[in-house]
Amino acid sequence: MRDELAGRNVTVAGLGVSGVPAAKALHRFGAKVTVVNGGDGDGPRAQAAELEELGITVRLGDDRILPEGAQLIVTNPGFKPDSPLFLAADAAGVPVWGDVELAWRLRGVTGRAPAPWLAVTGTNGKTTTVQMLAAILEAAGLRTAAVGNIGVSLVDAVLGDEEYDVLAVELSSYQLHWAPSVRAHSAAVLNLAPDHLDWHGSMEAYAADKGRVYEGNQVACVYNAADPVTERLVREADVVEGCRAIGFTLASPRPGELGVVDGILVDRAFVEDRQQRAQELAEVGDVTPAAPHNIANALAAAALARAYGVAPAAVRDGLRAFRPDAHRIEHVADVAGVAYVDDSKATNTHATEASLAAYDPIVWIAGGLAKGAAFDGLVKASAKRLRAAVLIGADRRLIREALARHAPDVPVVDLDRTDTGAMAAAVAEAARLARPGDTVLMAPACASMDMFVNYKARGDAFAAAVRELPAARTDNEE
Template sequence: MDAAVTMGTTFDSAEDLAGRAVCVTGLGVSGPPVVWALLACGARVTVVDGRTDEATLRLARGLREEGAEVELGDDGPQALPEGAELVVTSPGWRPEAPLLAAAARAGIEVIGDVELAWRLKPAGQIWLAVTGTNGKTTTVRMLEAILRADGRRARAVGNVGTPVIEAVLPDADGAADDVLAVELSSFQLHWSSSLRPHAAVVLNVAPDHLDWHGGLEPYAMAKGRVYAPGTVRVVNSADAWSRRLAAEHGDPAARLVGFSLDTPRPDELGVVEDLLVDRAFVADPRSSADELASLADVVPAAPHNVANALAAAALARSVGVAPESVRAGLAAFAPEPHRISHVADIGGVAYVDDSKATNPHAAAASLAAYEPVVWVAGGLLKGADVEDLVAAAAPRLRGAVLLGADRARLRTALAAHAPGVAVVDVERTDEGAMAEAVAAAAGLARPGDTVLLAPAAASMDMFADYNARGDAFAAAVRELRA
């Protein structure tokens, strides 16, 4: 699957794009900014997209007015535009898509938006990269807050929501960001070939997007591309894949820095009692350490969130950020919605929304932060195995409320690994399903318990996305209080 990204590069700067015929595939989040950037460089741009909905048609009209050619509909994504010299693809397009396969056969370079941005970035701009199955957005947002507390002109970009290409182009005053905290998906890394971040971390690897990559091994290998030649390798010492990828993909000559929730050894960041401590970026890692923050500065102080904070701190320290800036940044950081968000305390029971826990690995981290728990779970498991998740969580479960398309698989696992745990099955799938689930969870909970929405599954069987699912949970909790 890597054949399309191992060819020699066809351009290295904006000047090289002038007059070049470039095909852009897809008008998703990254598509329009890529088109605008290419047009600004003087490229001749043709955009293809299979959609013909009204929003896409409006977008196409605007791009045509700015000078791009746009081909929509069933024929658009199938054929490589005549004369194309470069293809910039949407991250989600699979390598075997007819247009991309045709480009590879013709020897035409195929890259993604991240690779394009890397080649167009200002000479002095520093990239700090974050990938992994879970925790990416939280980590880059923490990193952004830490960098800004240190006085850096910094921004969180990439898969976090702001396309990277927007952050490499000068603003209205002609200035660009000094440092980027870049969240990278496995898709974006697959379509990157010359990316060389200053420092990078693979937070963790668990089964996800296996249909796209063809299995766990190629999925993990795509993540490992972030450890490029010369890149400082920041490693989650508790994650076997993170360690392996840094060893196999990383530059042996590049610095290796670990982080964990344990007392740090030299060249590691870790936790000592209630303090986050650095024994890597200090004068003598063998005999000295810097206090960076306290657990009270990390909200919420769930174990996996503390790990995220340590990863962000390690990346920031790799560019010389002061210890006090780490503390200030973490204290100022506000978690994104639906990520271990405390909704309310009602009758001595805490209600927590972690709708972003869309796979078993994320749900396991969330469940490990609370005890005892009434677990609200279910949705689209996308083929993921839940046996290990349920077996590990069983001792801390007070009860479980299941909803969604694949709830039967969770019910079977609970019967096998937690036979004494009360389980409520919510059969309805309409807009009242979450209210019924929350009411059932409230009925199972006792004072001191946590009712935790950590679905371990995607939301699209019942909700527009995980945000809508989390909103429904929070609304139902507020109804309990009313």
């Protein structure tokens, strides 16, 4: 790989978490690197200055024109396939790699044996599953890290000083689109629902990019038995001979699956006599939080770990040690007998339906940027659980209309506000509507950028508003 890069004119599209490490790695191995980036604010300028000190050319404010003499483009995941830069590259016969493709090709260049990849993708639950998987691998005594779309550059992971036995790798559909050579030890597609269709162009193209994660798998292709599309992607994949399809289910598992029996997570896939036996892995109570979709995440993580040969005790110990990131069905407080839960990360209908399925009855806080989503299916599936709904954000009308069609008896408060202070008003309204034993669930089903910088800021605003409720302040004073 060193020889392929030395002296080659390489354009890196985009700075950020993935672009900067990619540019540094390419420069390190002798490529002539030019970075192009659309933004030219303070953040990009600081990153540009760092790269220019190394002798890397950076072009800010213009990411549409292919640099003269370019022989390869390495892109971050944000660029759409129909971006002018890529259309020009295609016309000129210039190949395009993603940063994940670059990382895959650089494995072993340091002289160390490349660490196998256990890869996870899906519409929802990727980060949690990868973190669970890393916790299980660590409990087994393996040197590992959660990397990829989770925010840790794969390029840094394969070139850094740390030596790993195995990597837990989160891959987005964007990253998989530009990673044709990646061949994982084992991989999982957790679920599939319409998302990012503006980037991919269609649901079919989105699913096809997700399915790339199975290509060339060596040991196991893990799929969701409740999601037939994930199983179809396994059947369509070209895998190494002997690679097995392994399902996970919240029901009692069939041979070749992991599932749940009487509150126990069990394995009927990686045992000697899977027709007659099941191996206990952990209890449902070992998973935090024990919401149904999070149990599914735990089963997928366990399947990948078991495919790598991890013992059952390490699955249990890893799941017990794991704690999810903030804003993922995070319990904020109990106030006057009502639970307040922050699931700001539920930015689409699929994630929100899973979140709503974990509680009953619910006062639901929702709304934001719909990104073209429809809410009828979500409301139909969840209507019986709803005590009331409080709506905020730019596209709240779409949710209100779906509630009127499919849950006409559910009281709805429509807050005609898109300022950040609207969250405090929404929490106050939810507290008024809730009864002891209810859950106030902020699971917006929408993106946050109409009101907040990101979903984290939205979740922080919710938690702050909960803590300012009069009953919460009284409890704290006592």
